Amino acid sequence: MSNESTRVTSLQTKVTHLALLMVAVLTTACVTPLSVRRHQTVGLTDARATTILSNFSNVVFTADTPNDFACTTGFNNPPQITDMMPAIYPRSGAVGTYAATANFNSAAAATAILGTPGYVKVVNNISWCSQPGANIIGCSPTPGTSMAVVRWTAALEGILWAHEFGHTVGLPHRNNVNAIMNPFIVPTALEVTAGECVSFVSRAINNPFNTSGIVTGDPAPGMAEKELVFERVHEFELAKGTDVVDFVHQTYVHGTPTHLAARFEGTKNAQTLAAMLGDTREYEHAGNIVYTLGVIGSSRDVSHVTKWLDTEQSREADWTTVQRVNAGMLALAHLANRTGSPDAIDYLVKSALVSYRGKTNPEIEDALADSAAVGLAMVGTKNSLVLLDQVYSKNESVGRKTSPIPFEELVDLNLDIQELGIDGYYAP
Numbered sequence: 399m400s401n402e403s404t405r406v407t408s409l410q411t412k413v414t415h416l417a418l419l420m421v422a423v424l425t426t427a428c429v430t431p432l433s434v435r436r437h438q439t440v441g442l443t444d445a446r447a448t449t450i451l452s453n454f455s456n457v458v459f460t461a462d463t464p465n466d467f468a469c470t471t472g473f474n475n476p477p478q479i480t481d482m483m484p485a486i487y488p489r490s491g492a493v494g495t496y497a498a499t500a501n502f503n504s505a506a507a508a509t510a511i512l513g514t515p516g517y518v519k520v521v522n523n524i525s526w527c528s529q530p531g532a533n534i535i536g537c538s539p540t541p542g543t544s545m546a547v548v549r550w551t552a553a554l555e556g557i558l559w560a561h562e563f564g565h566t567v568g569l570p571h572r573n574n575v576n577a578i579m580n581p582f583i584v585p586t587a588l589e590v591t592a593g594e595c596v597s598f599v600s601r602a603i604n605n606p607f608n609t610s611g612i613v614t615g616d617p618a619p620g621m622a623e624k625e626l627v628f629e630r631v632h633e634f635e636l637a638k639g640t641d642v643v644d645f646v647h648q649t650y651v652h653g654t655p656t657h658l659a660a661r662f663e664g665t666k667n668a669q670t671l672a673a674m675l676g677d678t679r680e681y682e683h684a685g686n687i688v689y690t691l692g693v694i695g696s697s698r699d700v701s702h703v704t705k706w707l708d709t710e711q712s713r714e715a716d717w718t719t720v721q722r723v724n725a726g727m728l729a730l731a732h733l734a735n736r737t738g739s740p741d742a743i744d745y746l747v748k749s750a751l752v753s754y755r756g757k758t759n760p761e762i763e764d765a766l767a768d769s770a771a772v773g774l775a776m777v778g779t780k781n782s783l784v785l786l787d788q789v790y791s792k793n794e795s796v797g798r799k800t801s802p803i804p805f806e807e808l809v810d811l812n813l814d815i816q817e818l819g820i821d822g823y824y825a826p
């Protein structure tokens with residue numbers, strides 16, 4: 399046999415094996431294939447996506463605790479214990495790229511990103527989820543046909559993807575630290591209820607009751623989102639005894655909850671946060687710390703925040719910097735809204751000008767400027783809107799590499815806060 403025919407035979411054998419494997423998976427599991435797409439600047443290998451999806455499947459179908467429902471189904475009525483199949487979420491095809499911005503930072507960006515083909519979108523930054531927010535790691539319409547996540551702590555990425563998938567099949571939050579649908583993620587967030595399981599398997603390709611017509615595994619057709627409705631972060635309570643340090647040490651899927659941060663109002667807590675901000679051991683929590691300080695601080699905390707922002711921005715900027723700086727800019731917006739601090743407003747204006755920064759990575763520099771522009775709009779006064787208008791004119795005159803957030807969207811944000819107050823805007 400020639401080398402070529404050996405290769406062909408070997409390839410045919412592989413294809414046959416693959417087909418047999420697919421048949422085996424289909425007849426023994428409840429399968430929801432997911433097409434995964436990343437922005438071209440996001441690092442995510444096929445192997446890593448497979449691992450995340452495997453962890454996602456495991457937390458869903460395994461009974462991790464006595465209270466956890468093992469999400470397996472036979473699609474019979476009533477289901478027979480003998481033909482129960484675990485709900486699994488394999489990767490559909492290779493990890494592709496999507497054609498939209500890396501920065502999920504506005505309603506416009508969300509609509510564009512979620513409207514491109516592919517079910518899972520791995521983006522570089524999320525700073526909007528129905529409202530501007532700080533430290534967001536996932537955002538998905540509830541229900542919807544596409545979900546957005548950032549890369550995150552490897553051990554918990556499977557839970558994050560399961561949580562966001564849960565929203566796309568219509569699941570709301572559930573206040574239980576052991577629940578996948580809990581609004582903040584901890585390593586114990588592994589439980590689903592029987593009712594949640596029904597939603598988790600609702601888009602399985604071998605579910606005879608799946609009439610959604612939504613193809614989770616096909617990256618080809620665009621899945622334009624009609625009207626995006628997002629599960630709000632707000633509707634949950636803090637556990638009894640949570641202090642400000644506990645609060646900033648949590649990872650909130652849809653960002654630091656503003657109205658809960660406001661509960662910690664008081665000089666002593668502000669002092670605690672200001673001290674933590676300068677502590678390198680708190681580095682990974684700095685986004686929550688700075689944002690919460692903005693929500694509860696006074697005018698004397700403006701310099702703590704701007705000093706921290708200066709340090710953050712003095713490093714070579716990457717997308718992690720964008721996420722952290724965004725939290726600081728929104729913190730300044732809260733401080734300026736409450737205290738009228740001219741220093742906070744000046745800092746936002748300066749930072750929103752693209753000419754303020756170097757040009758080493760225009761996409762990142764523009765993202766940093768955008769977070770300051772959102773902050774300026776969030777100051778929520780007539781004057782801040784005038785200043786924002788001037789910033790947009792100046793940025794237009796010097797040219798930007800990427801499209802800014804549509805001005806009209808920030809005008810609406812500013813007017814909403816003028817009308818409702820910043821507390822009202824972020825109220826549950």
Ligand SMILES: [Zn+2]
Binds near residue numbers: 579
């Ligand atoms: Zn959520």
